[in-house]
Amino acid sequence: MAETMIKVRNLTKYYGSLLALNDVSFEVTRSEVVGFLGPNGAGKTTTLRILTGYQPASSGSAQVAGFDVFSQSKQVREQIGYLPENAPLYPEMRVREYLQFRAGLKNIARGVISKRIEYVTERCWMKEFVNRPIGHLSKGMRQRVGLADALIGDPKVLFLDEPTIGLDPTQIRETRNLISELGQQHTILLSSHILSEVEATCSRVIIVARGRVVADGTPHDLSARLSEASRLIAEVKGPEGPIISGVKNLPGVKQVETSHEDGWQRLRIATAPGVDVREQVAKLAADRGWNLRELRREVANLEDYFVKIVAEQ
Amino acid sequence: MGRVWTITRRELLCFFCSPIAYVVLVVFLAFNGYIFGFLHFRSGTESSLRPLFGYILPLVLVFIIPMLTMRLMSEEYRSGTIETLMTAPVSDATVIAGKFLGTFLFYVLMLLTTLIYAAAVYAFGSPDFGALWTGYLGLLLLGAFYISVGLFFSTCTSNQIVAVVCSFAVLATLAFLTGAISQHVEGATRVIVQHVSITYQFSEFVQGAINLNNLTFFVTTTLFLLFVSVKVLESKRWR
Numbered sequence: 001m002a003e004t005m006i007k008v009r010n011l012t013k014y015y016g017s018l019l020a021l022n023d024v025s026f027e028v029t030r031s032e033v034v035g036f037l038g039p040n041g042a043g044k045t046t047t048l049r050i051l052t053g054y055q056p057a058s059s060g061s062a063q064v065a066g067f068d069v070f071s072q073s074k075q076v077r078e079q080i081g082y083l084p085e086n087a088p089l090y091p092e093m094r095v096r097e098y099l100q101f102r103a104g105l106k107n108i109a110r111g112v113i114s115k116r117i118e119y120v121t122e123r124c125w126m127k128e129f130v131n132r133p134i135g136h137l138s139k140g141m142r143q144r145v146g147l148a149d150a151l152i153g154d155p156k157v158l159f160l161d162e163p164t165i166g167l168d169p170t171q172i173r174e175t176r177n178l179i180s181e182l183g184q185q186h187t188i189l190l191s192s193h194i195l196s197e198v199e200a201t202c203s204r205v206i207i208v209a210r211g212r213v214v215a216d217g218t219p220h221d222l223s224a225r226l227s228e229a230s231r232l233i234a235e236v237k238g239p240e241g242p243i244i245s246g247v248k249n250l251p252g253v254k255q256v257e258t259s260h261e262d263g264w265q266r267l268r269i270a271t272a273p274g275v276d277v278r279e280q281v282a283k284l285a286a287d288r289g290w291n292l293r294e295l296r297r298e299v300a301n302l303e304d305y306f307v308k309i310v311a312e313q
Numbered sequence: 314m315g316r317v318w319t320i321t322r323r324e325l326l327c328f329f330c331s332p333i334a335y336v337v338l339v340v341f342l343a344f345n346g347y348i349f350g351f352l353h354f355r356s357g358t359e360s361s362l363r364p365l366f367g368y369i370l371p372l373v374l375v376f377i378i379p380m381l382t383m384r385l386m387s388e389e390y391r392s393g394t395i396e397t398l399m400t401a402p403v404s405d406a407t408v409i410a411g412k413f414l415g416t417f418l419f420y421v422l423m424l425l426t427t428l429i430y431a432a433a434v435y436a437f438g439s440p441d442f443g444a445l446w447t448g449y450l451g452l453l454l455l456g457a458f459y460i461s462v463g464l465f466f467s468t469c470t471s472n473q474i475v476a477v478v479c480s481f482a483v484l485a486t487l488a489f490l491t492g493a494i495s496q497h498v499e500g501a502t503r504v505i506v507q508h509v510s511i512t513y514q515f516s517e518f519v520q521g522a523i524n525l526n527n528l529t530f531f532v533t534t535t536l537f538l539l540f541v542s543v544k545v546l547e548s549k550r551w552r
Binding site for chain 1: 322323327331394402403551
């Protein structure tokens with residue numbers, strides 16, 4: 001059994017009378033890359049702030065790397081790297097100065113500091129601007145400096161709040177690759193409202209909406225859980241009536257919609273979850289002598305699931 | 314302790330990265346230079362820095378110190394760097410201590426520039442060194458107190474203007490207005506008003522005496538304000 005790195009139990013957070021987190025519970029084990037997904041204002045940042053010891057929760061408990069975030073806040077902060085939303089930095093400092101400052105705060109041994117700076121500079125592609133003032137850097141560069149800061153202490157757990165926000169497409173791709181690589185050494189909890197990002201980088205997804213966890217599983221599981229997951233598209237040429245009634249009578253088929261396309265019948269077949277009738281449809285077409293030019297399964301992606309589950313709330 | 318020094322160093326560095334430090338230094342030097350060079354440094358006057366210590370510096374500092382302290386915490390709140398700072402393994406007290414020390418060292422640097430006046434007085438006269446040292450000791454204590462007032466208000470707000478105006482108002486009241494106020498009140502109130510007057514607490518240092526009452530006043534008020542600042546910073550987490 002892998003070691004539990006993050007353990008969240010019934011976490012609730014009020015801002016005044018506003019309920020930001022409502023009874024959130026989840027666990028993350030060592031070396032998992034978990035995506036914390038939700039629309040804006042769902043409580044992602046609040047959760048990360050509680051886990052990093054920046055804000056206390058109203059009730060509930062949370063442990064990071066075996067320490068309680070409230071009563072052992074300092075020990076927790078020694079084990080983590082945190083990239084807050086928008087990567088706040090000191091614009092007047094140079095990148096190297098900033099990293100030295102942060103390394104000092106994180107109590108990294110004096111002899112190791114320059115080695116660690118070299119490592120994170122390499123890792124986050126910052127070689128060409130490591131001596132420039134932070135105020136002169138582009139958004140993407142700053143984001144990388146923030147990530148480098150999170151990494152500098154070689155933390156057990158990394159919290160990344162919207163790590164790719166404000167980056168251009170190339171940088172987004174590079175950052176995702178970096179996160180996937182880092183996932184081999186660190187436990188990562190990253191928040192995002194971009195689905196493709198989470199699908200691409202995370203081994204597990206926790207979806208939050210309005211302060212609640214509404215789903216938790218691998219991206220694949222979550223897609224499969226969608227009830228319309230097994231929808232078939234078939235294009236058949238033949239008499240309309242018999243085709244519809246024939247397909248409808250197949251076991252597991254719930255609904256058939258048709259449309260016409262240059263002489264072909266385009267069927268959209270909805271089935272019960274987990275039922276695949278492709279073979280039967282092909283057999284039926286062959287038996288009756290209909291022509292069949294397309295037969296495929298339309299797999300719902302995480303996006304469909306996300307939209308559905310958020311809309312349900 | 315190492316982490317306090319890390320923060321102190323960053324603060325000192327930041328003073329020199331921003332124009333504020335240079336503006337403040339220039340104003341400070343120009344003002345002192347004018348007062349000392351044109352009004353005080355002539356034959357026939359007493360060979361001491363008493364006018365500089367007694368009236369000029371404490372009053373100039375009322376304007377200058379809030380400008381140095383206003384960004385200490387306010388800037389961290391406004392830019393969001395407070396989040397990275399407070400999620401690093403440092404305590405609230407370490408942050409406040411580091412910020413205080415950084416500003417205090419910059420202030421010491423400012424005071425060092427006035428040594429040139431001491432040298433000038435020494436070259437052309439025979440000053441009382443005892444009064445010179447107690448004057449400097451008084452100035453260090455006074456500066457520490459001013460800085461802690463400024464740091465306290467900077468810890469309270471993310472708005473630097475609010476921080477600078479509030480610190481200025483409090484320091485100006487304690488430095489200028491207490492004298493006038495004490496004329497209009499009687500009895501115990503009068504004694505209290507007189508005792509919170511900075512000019513009153515500071516005057517004996519200029520005359521060459523280290524009075525335990527004055528020493529205690531500056532040290533305890535400074536420590537108290539630093540303590541309250543730590544508590545204010547702590548309370549920010551709960552909002």
